[in-house]
Amino acid sequence: MNSDVTPIDSASRCPLLLLIVSGVLWLLVSGVFSLIHFAQVLNPGIFADCPFLTFGHIATIAENTFIYGWLANAGLALALWILARLGGEPVRAQNWVLAGTAFWNFGVTLGVVGIAIGDGSGYPLLGFPGYVQPLLLASYCAIAVAGVVAWGGRVRPVTYASQWYAAAALFLFPWFFSIAQVMLFFAPVRGVLQAVVASWYGQALWSLWMAPLGLGVAYYVIPKITGRTLRSYEFAALGFWSLIFIGPWTGGRHLIAGPVPAWIPTIGIVCLALMLFHYAVIVLNLVDTSSTSGTAGKFIGFGLLAYVGGGLIDCITGFHGVAVVTEFTHVEEAIKQLAFYGAGSMLLLGGLYYAVPRIVGRPWAMGGLVGGHVGCAVAGTVVLVLSLGVAGLVQGGGLLSAQMPFEQISILTDPWLFAAAVGECILLLGNGFLAANLVATLACTPGAETAPVHAAASLEASAP
C-alpha cells in the first residue's frame, strides 16, 4: 500500500478544501439547529414570541442545512477527489468549482434565511424557498463540471466502482433536481401530485445522490486501507445498477394509505424488496471493512452497517401491519436519521478522515480528537436513532388507540425524545472535535507542503 500524497492531491487542494471546510461548518450549524429543535420539542412554548424560530422552521433548517450544507459540500469534495485520482489528473476547471462552491453556500444561506422568514416550500427534503432553487442548481452544475471533465478526460479507459458511484451522483443530481423544481415551484402540478413528485424527488435524492456519494467513498477507501482487492468485485456493477434503476422507485412507500393511487406505494414496497439484492452485493463486496482498525475504516464500517441495516428496516416498515403503527411517527424520523447520519454522513466522515491528510499533505494535528470523534459519532447516532425509534413506537401505539389524547402521547414520548436530544448533543460534540481538528490541521506548520511524503498509516491517524 503506497497511497501517499500525490501531485494530484496537492494540485487540487484549494477547491477541495473550500468544499470540505464549508461542509464541516454547515454540519455544526445543522447540529445547533437540531439541538434548538429538541429544546422546542421538550418545551414547546420556548420561542412563542419569535416568528423566526417556530417549530416548523427549525426542523426544516436543521434538515436542509444537513443535506445541502454538509452532505453536499463534503460529498462533492470527495467525489471530485476520487474522480481526479482515478482519472489520473488533478481537478480541472478549478475556478468553476471555487465559484460554484461560493454561490452554492450563498444559496444555502439564503435558503436558511428564507425558511426563517416563512418562505419555506414545505416539501420534505426540499425545504428552501423557490427563489434560491435556480441558484443552487446553477452553482451545483458549476461544481459538477469538474467531475464530468475528470470522468471524460480520464487517462485510463477502464473505470472502477467508486468512479461509477461518484460520477453518477455528480451527473444525476441536476436532472432530478431541475425536474422537481419545475414541477413543484415554477409550474406546480395539481393537488396530491405535488406529494407524489416530492416523494419521488426525496427518494432520488437518497438513491441517486447521497447513497452513491457515500458508497463511492467506501469502494475507494476500503481496498486502500485493507490493502486487498474487493471480494467478488465482478458483482459490483450489478449492485450499482440495481441501486440506480430500482432505488428511485421506492419513494412511494411514504404515501401508504394516503390519498394517492395505491399502485404508487405498492410499487415502492415491491422495489424495496428488490433492493435487497443491492444490499447483498454491498455486503459481499465490502465485508472486509469489518477487519479494519483505522479511523476511516471505523467510520465506513459503521456507515455500511447503517446503510444495509437501514435498508432492511425500510423493507420491514413496508408491511401493512408495521406501517399502521409507524406511519407519521418518530420511527420515520429515526429511519431517516439512520440513513442520513448513520449511513450518508458516516461514510463521508470516513472519506474525510482518509482524504484530508492527503489533500493537505500532513497528518491530522490532534490525534486524540480523532478518537473522540469516532466515539461520539457512533454513540450519538446509536442513542439518537434508538431513542427516536422507541419514542415513535410509543407514539404509534398511542395514536392507534382512539381514546388516547395527544397530551398523553407527548407525556409518554418525552423521556425518549430527551434521550434523543442527548444523542444529538453527543453528535454535535464529536463534530466540534472534527472542526477543531480541521482548523488545527490547516493552521499548523505552513511550510509542510514541502514536507517529506508521509507513510500512509500516519496520514490516516489510525493510532490514537
Next chain:
Amino acid sequence: MRNGLIFILGLIAAVGLSWAGIVLGSNGQLGGLAPFYDEAEGSSVPAWFPGVAAQGQLVYRGLGCAECHTQQVRRPDFGSDQARGWGDRQSVARDYIYQPFPQLGSSRVGPDLANLGGRKPNPPDEEDLMQLLYKGKGSMPAYRFLFTVREIVGQPSDRAVRITGEGAPPAGSEIVPSADAIALVGYLTNLNTNADYPESRPAPPAAGEEAPKTAPAKAGVANEQAAAKGQPTAQGHPAPTGPADSQPGAEGAKPQVGPSTAVSPDAQPMTSPAQKEPGK
C-alpha cells in the same frame, strides 16, 4: 465498464424511467381530475377556498405547521383516524384538486387537520382556534407573535381574542390577531373534506369477489381495533386507488361503485362509529 456512452445513457434512463413511471404515470391518472357534480345537492365539489383561506394556506406552509400535522384521513382499517373523528371517510385525491399547496404532512405530533372545519358534532370556531394559537396546548407551541397586545384606545377591537386566566392581557389592554393569524384561522375553519364522491365511498362489502380480498388486507392491529369498535370490519380496497380515478370525468367514474343512492346507506353505518370523540 469501458463504454462511457452506455454508462451515461444508463444513468439518464434510470432517472427517466422512474420519473416517467411515477410522476408522469400518476399525472396521467390524476392530472385531469375534475370536480364532482353532486346532482342531489345541485352543486359541484370540492369548492375553491375563499380568499382568506387560500392566503391562510400560505401562512400554514410558511410557519411549517405540516411538521406536526397531517391533512390526510386514512381508511378505517389503517389506524384510528376515523375513530378519532377526523373524518367520516378516507381522503381522496379529488379533495385536494383546488388546493394550491396541499399540506399532506408526514408526522402526527398533533391531530390530523384535513377535516378540521367539518368535525362533528361541533367543529372548533374562530375563537377556539385563536385562543389555541395564542396560548398553545400540551405539545402544541403558542404562536404569540401572531398577535399584538395593545392598549384599548376608544372602541375595543371586535377581533380581540378573549383570553382569561393565565396569559390574559392586563386591564385596559386587548389581544389583537395579526392579518396572518386571521388568514390562518380562516384557512383552518375552511378545511372540510366531507363531500361525497363516488370514489370516497367504501366498496360495497356485499360484492362477491370483494369479500375474500378484504380479509387478508387487514393486519393484526387494525383488526383488533375494528373489533374493539364493535363494528363490521369489512372495508374493501379503497375505491380511489382503483380505475375509478383514472376517469377524469366524474360521470365516468360513477358506474364503478353503482348507483350512488344504493351505496351511501351501506357506507354510512361504517363511517360513523358511536364513540367518536371530536374533542380530541
